[in-house]
Structures are given as C-alpha cells and as structure tokens.
Amino acid sequence: MSEKSAAALLKEKLCMQRKSALLSADEKTVNDAFVFCEGYKKFLDDAKTEREANEVSIALAKENGFVPYVEGETYKAGDRVYFDNHGKAVAFAVIGKETVEKGVNITAAHIDSPRLDLKPNPLYEEIDLALFKTHYYGGIKKYQWTAVPMALHGVFVKKDGSVIKVCIGENDDEPKFIVNDLLPHLAQEQYKRSVGEVIRGEELNVLVGSMPFKDDKESGLVKLNILNILYEKYGITEHDFLSAELECVPAAKACDIGFDRSMIGAYGQDDRVCAYPALRAIIDVKTPEKTAIAILADKEEIGSDGNTGLNSAFLKYVVGDLARMQGVEVSVALRNSKCLSADVNAATDPTFQDVMERNNACHINRGVCVTKYTGARGKSGTSDANAEYVAYVRNMLDGANISWQSGELGKVDAGGGGTVAMYIANLGVDVIDLGVPVLSMHAPIETTSKYDVYMCYRAMYEFCK
Ligand code: MN
Ligand code: MN
Numbered sequence: 001m002s003e004k005s006a007a008a009l010l011k012e013k014l015c016m017q018r019k020s021a022l023l024s025a026d027e028k029t030v031n032d033a034f035v036f037c038e039g040y041k042k043f044l045d046d047a048k049t050e051r052e053a054n055e056v057s058i059a060l061a062k063e064n065g066f067v068p069y070v071e072g073e074t075y076k077a078g079d080r081v082y083f084d085n086h087g088k089a090v091a092f093a094v095i096g097k098e099t100v101e102k103g104v105n106i107t108a109a110h111i112d113s114p115r116l117d118l119k120p121n122p123l124y125e126e127i128d129l130a131l132f133k134t135h136y137y138g139g140i141k142k143y144q145w146t147a148v149p150m151a152l153h154g155v156f157v158k159k160d161g162s163v164i165k166v167c168i169g170e171n172d173d174e175p176k177f178i179v180n181d182l183l184p185h186l187a188q189e190q191y192k193r194s195v196g197e198v199i200r201g202e203e204l205n206v207l208v209g210s211m212p213f214k215d216d217k218e219s220g221l222v223k224l225n226i227l228n229i230l231y232e233k234y235g236i237t238e239h240d241f242l243s244a245e246l247e248c249v250p251a252a253k254a255c256d257i258g259f260d261r262s263m264i265g266a267y268g269q270d271d272r273v274c275a276y277p278a279l280r281a282i283i284d285v286k287t288p289e290k291t292a293i294a295i296l297a298d299k300e301e302i303g304s305d306g307n308t309g310l311n312s313a314f315l316k317y318v319v320g321d322l323a324r325m326q327g328v329e330v331s332v333a334l335r336n337s338k339c340l341s342a343d344v345n346a347a348t349d350p351t352f353q354d355v356m357e358r359n360n361a362c363h364i365n366r367g368v369c370v371t372k373y374t375g376a377r378g379k380s381g382t383s384d385a386n387a388e389y390v391a392y393v394r395n396m397l398d399g400a401n402i403s404w405q406s407g408e409l410g411k412v413d414a415g416g417g418g419t420v421a422m423y424i425a426n427l428g429v430d431v432i433d434l435g436v437p438v439l440s441m442h443a444p445i446e447t448t449s450k451y452d453v454y455m456c457y458r459a460m461y462e463f464c465k
Contacts, residue, residue, distance in 0.1 A: 020365045021403035022262075022451060033454035036280075037264060040453055041254040043276045044266045045170075048249045049153045050088045050298045050308070052167075053111035053272065057279050057296055058082060061092055064283045069093075074325060078287035083318050088112075088298040089308040091318045092282045094464070096291035099326040103336030104291040104319060106429065107282070107460050108310060108420055109275035109343065110300035113268035114138030114442045116145060116179070116204055116248040118154075122241055123208070125223035130209040132177075134248060135201070138301030139417075140442055142199040146181035148444050150206065154246035156236050164234050169251045176251045177206045206248055250444040257447055263364070264453070269446040271300065273436045273453055274342035281460035291322060292464035300343075300420055310420040316427055331428070338389070339431040340463050341421035342456070345369045345407045347437030347448075355415075360408040362437040364448075367403025368455040370394075371433035374409050376416025383425035385432035393432055400462040403455050407437065434459060 004012075022030065047053035058066075061082055069081040075095045083091040089111070096104070116134040124131060136142065151169030158164065169176040181199065182190050190198060212221035213228060230236055254266035275296050282294035295318070299309030306312065319337070320330040348361045362369040372390060375382030397404045409417055425431040436456045439447040 018363075018366070018405070020363075021367045021455075022365050025403070025451065029454075030451060033450045034261075036454045036457060037450040039280070040273075040276050041264060041266065044254040044264075044268065044272055047111070047272065048113075048151070048170075048268055049115075049247050050112040051155065051245075052153065053275060053296065054084070054087055054090050057092075057111075057275070058084060058090055060279065061283060066092055066283075069321065071321065075322075083314075083321075085298075085308050085314050089296060089314060091293055091295040091315065092279070093294075093318070093322060094282060094285045094288060094292045095322070096288045098290055099328055100291050100319065100323050100333040101326070101328045101336070102290060103333060103338060104293050104322070105288070105464050106293045106295060106315070106337060106339040106424065107278040107342050107463060108295045108297060108315070108339060108424060109278045109435075110271045110297045110310075110420065111275050112138070112298045112301050113249075113270060113272070114140045114301055116150070116206065118152075118206075118241065118244070118246040118248070120242050120244075121238075122246075123223055123226060123238065125220050128210065128212070128222055129207060130222045130226045132206040132208055132248075133202075134179075134204045134206060136204060137247070138442065141195070142201065142204060143181070143195070144443050145204060146179045146199055148178070149176040149251040150178060150248045151251040152177060152246055152248055154244060156234060156240045156244040156246075158236070158240060159243070164236065166234065166246060170253075177208055177248060179204050179206055252445060262451070263447055263449050265445045265447050267444055267446070269436075269448050270344045270438055270441050271342070271435070273344060273438065273448050274456055277453065277457035277460050278342050280457055281464050284461055285464045288465055293318065294460075294464070297420060304420055304423055311423045315424060335428040337429045338392070338463075339421075339424050339429045340393075340434045340460065341419050341424060341431050342460065343419040343421075343433055343435045344438040344441060344448075345371050345433070345435060346409055346441055347439045349439055355410045357408065357411045360406065361410070362405050362407025364437055364439065365451050366405040366437075367452060368397075368434055368459045369405050369407040369437050369452075370397075371407055371409065371419075371435070374416065374418050374421070374433060376418075377413065381416075381418045381422065383422040383431055385421075386430065389430040389432055392430075393434070396462055397459060400458065402458045402462060403451070404434075404459065405437075 066080040122132040213225040257263035304311040373384040
C-alpha cells in the first residue's frame with residue numbers, strides 16, 4: 001500500500017475539491033437520481049406554463065394531504081395547507097412543532113418560463129396565410145425560437161367569467177405551430193443585423209393556417225376560417241382573445257440527453273428544475289421543528305412584479321396568516337426566517353468557457369449550486385447573503401452529505417441576472433440562492449444533470465425537514 005505524500009495529505013486538509021461528484025457518488029444515489037428524474041420529466045411535460053404548474057402541483061399536494069388554507073381555522077403541527085394565488089402561484093406549508101415566532105423555513109422557486117405570449121389582438125391574415133402576433137415573455141435569444149414546433153397553452157376567459165382551457169400541439173396527433181425564419185439564400189441583409197436583431201420582436205409571428213373559408217366575395221377568408229375553427233372548438237370569437245392568456249411554448253417533450261442518459265433536455269427547466277424538487281420536498285416533510293413553506297411563484301422572468309410575483313405581498317401575507325393564527329407578529333416571524341431561493345445558475349459550457357471565471361463557475365454533475373449573490377454591474381440588483389447564513393447552509397449540506405458547489409453567474413461585467421432572492425430578503429428573511437446548473441438557459445430546450453436535480457431535492461428536503 002503506497003503512502004500518500006505530505007503534500008497530498010495537506011491538499012486534502014486545506015484545499016477544495018472541484019471535480020465531478022459522480023467520481024465518488026455511490027451507485028444507489030445515482031440510481032435514486034435517475035428514478036427521481038422520471039417523475040421530474042413527467043412534471044415538465046404536464047406543467048409547461050405557470051397555470052399548469054400551479055394546477056399539477058396542487059393536485060399532487062392534495063393527494064398527499066394538503067388542504068386549502070381557511071382563514072379562522074386552527075392548524076396544528078404536521079398539518080398541511082396551501083394558498084392558491086390566482087391559479088398562477090402557490091404556497092404550500094407544513095405546520096411545525098414550534099410557533100412561527102422562531103421563524104419559518106422557506107423554499108422559493110418560480111414556475112413561469114420564457115415563451116411567446118399572444119398579443120391581445122393576435123390573429124391576422126397576410127398574403128393568404130393566417131398568423132398570430134406575439135410579445136415575447138422574459139429574456140430570450142429571439143432567433144432560437146424560429147423553425148421550432150410550438151404548442152399553444154393557456155386560457156380564454158369569457159365576459160361571464162367562464163374559463164376555456166387551451167392546450168394544443170402536445171400530442172402526436174395534434175397540429176403544431178411555427179415561427180418561420182428567412183432562408184439563408186436570401187439572408188444577405190439579415191446577416192448584417194446584430195445577433196439580438198437577427199429576428200426582431202415583431203418578426204416572431206406564429207403561422208396558424210392557410211386554408212380559406214370557401215366564399216369568393218369576402219376578403220380575409222383564411223383568418224375567417226381559423227376563427228370558425230376556434231368558434232366550433234372553443235365557442236370563442238375574436239373579441240375573446242382580449243381576455244385571454246395564450247402562450248406559445250416548444251412542443252417537444254422532456255428527454256434524456258447523452259448515451260449515458262445522465263442529463264435531461266426540456267423546455268422550461270428554469271425554474272421547474274427547482275420547483276419540482278421544492279414541491280417534492282415539502283410533500284415528503286412530515287412534522288418539522290419549524291413551519292416549512294414552499295412557494296412556487298409566477299412572473300420571475302419579467303422581474304417578479306404583479307400580484308402573482310414575489311415582489312408582491314403574497315409571501316408576507318402567507319406568513320402573516322400563519323403568524324396571526326398563532327398570535328405571533330408577522331415581522332417577528334419574518335425576521336427569524338430562513339429561505340433558499342431555489343433558482344438555476346449557468347453551468348459552464350465547454351464551448352463557451354470564456355464567459356466564466358473558472359474558480360467561481362458552476363458545473364454539471366458537481367451537485368446543487370449555492371450562489372451567494374447574482375446581480376450585475378458591481379452586485380446591483382441582488383441580495384448578497386450574509387456569511388453567517390452561508391455558513392449555516394454549508395453546514396447543513398455537508399452534514400447531510402449533499403453534493404454541492406459554489407457558483408457565480410459568469411464573469412464580472414460579462415452580463416448578469418437576478419432572482420427572487422432580493423424580494424424575500426427585503427422582508428428581513430435570511431436568503432441565499434440555491435439551485436441546479438443549466439446549459440442553454442432560456443433556450444427552447446435547456447439541459448440539466450439528473451444527479452444535480454436530485455441533489456437539489458435533497459437540499460430542499462434537508463432544509464425543510
Ligand atoms: Mn430562474
Ligand atoms: Mn430565467
């Protein structure tokens with residue numbers, strides 16, 4: 001048996017190991033990760049929009065004993081309640097043994113993802129083709145959204161309040177929709193545009209039909225034919241688009257990536273890759289010491305404003321409701337609370353390594369990523385977690401043998417971004433970002449590692465239990 005050198009021993013004692021966690025992961029854990037991700041892939045397929053994610057999450061929680069919170073009821077340790085926020089955001093809570101005076105443990109992920117929203121008056125006809133005008137939602141590289149099969153999800157709400165759900169393009173036998181791009185042969189002028197302008201916002205027009213309604217005296221017959229199909233299928237007229245929320249998303253289903261099937265490719269993993277682990281963790285929690293709350297929020301991709309986003313009073317009022325029930329001041333509860341802002345970070349891409357600073361970039365398969373701060377231009381627009389809280393999280397993760405890594409969002413001044421962390425921190429809560437590294441973030445298909453997804457779940461569970 002060869003003795004380790006003094007330097008090797010000293011390295012072990014003093015230096016951080018930054019390498020694939022799969023080198024030392026045991027077979028059972030890797031297996032568990034693969035099994036966990038089968039459920040995750042199903043969630044991705046069933047929950048492509050915030051409304052669907054809200055509905056699917058509540059259904060799964062109800063099967064596991066969660067009931068709608070009722071004002072005036074008294075809940076005891078181990079009780080499970082949820083707060084549905086307009087069908088687009090939701091908070092799940094498992095009541096702890098202690099009152100919320102000592103604080104609550106919050107996980108917060110978002111369930112909205114970048115996409116193409118239909119404009120309020122979307123349908124038009126041009127040279128005998130019918131199209132939808134869109135207004136993109138969130139930060140996208142617009143050129144990536146052309147020539148990709150799309151599905152249409154959302155709702156029409158009629159004047160009487162009735163809601164008509166739409167989901168078309170997901171099944172093999174259903175039609176899809178598409179944004180067409182210019183052929184390379186005639187793209188000489190397009191090539192001169194900057195990358196952000198290769199496809200412009202007003203060029204993200206979705207092709208939806210080409211057959212005219214048979215009557216040669218009228219104009220606009222292709223559009224009319226589409227309206228007729230929609231009337232027969234949904235009972236809606238053109239006016240009903242005004243009170244609709246219709247979202248074009250990539251039609252592809254989640255799939256394994258790689259010969260070794262170690263990764264997942266799917267639309268909307270930012271941030272369902274954290275939302276699903278947060279949901280599963282709160283479901284698996286039994287009777288925690290402190291009340292555990294998992295919040296799945298809307299609107300993160302457009303800045304978290306709006307009544308279903310986390311820059312609203314939603315979380316504050318959820319904690320407030322629980323505090324009032326226990327005769328505790330909400331300010332005291334929030335001040336003593338902790339939060340994992342569960343959002344993705346950018347995994348280092350072998351092809352685009354130069355936007356990363358290698359000592360502080362996260363990697364696929366090194367476990368869940370802890371991000372002390374995000375922001376841009378000198379840490380603006382972020383909550384920079386306190387060292388004391390980072391120490392708490394380190395201790396928790398190491399104590400439970402959870403693979404994790406620290407990561408920054410790219411090089412200083414390479415760009416930047418934000419999460420919901422700062423809005424929760426502004427309530428007085430200790431917050432840090434923790435989530436899964438993602439390749440091709442905000443592209444129609446994003447890539448993650450199964451092992452990292454599972455480590456995210458384990459971190460959420462450890463935090464809440
Ligand atoms: Mn995100
Ligand atoms: Mn995002």
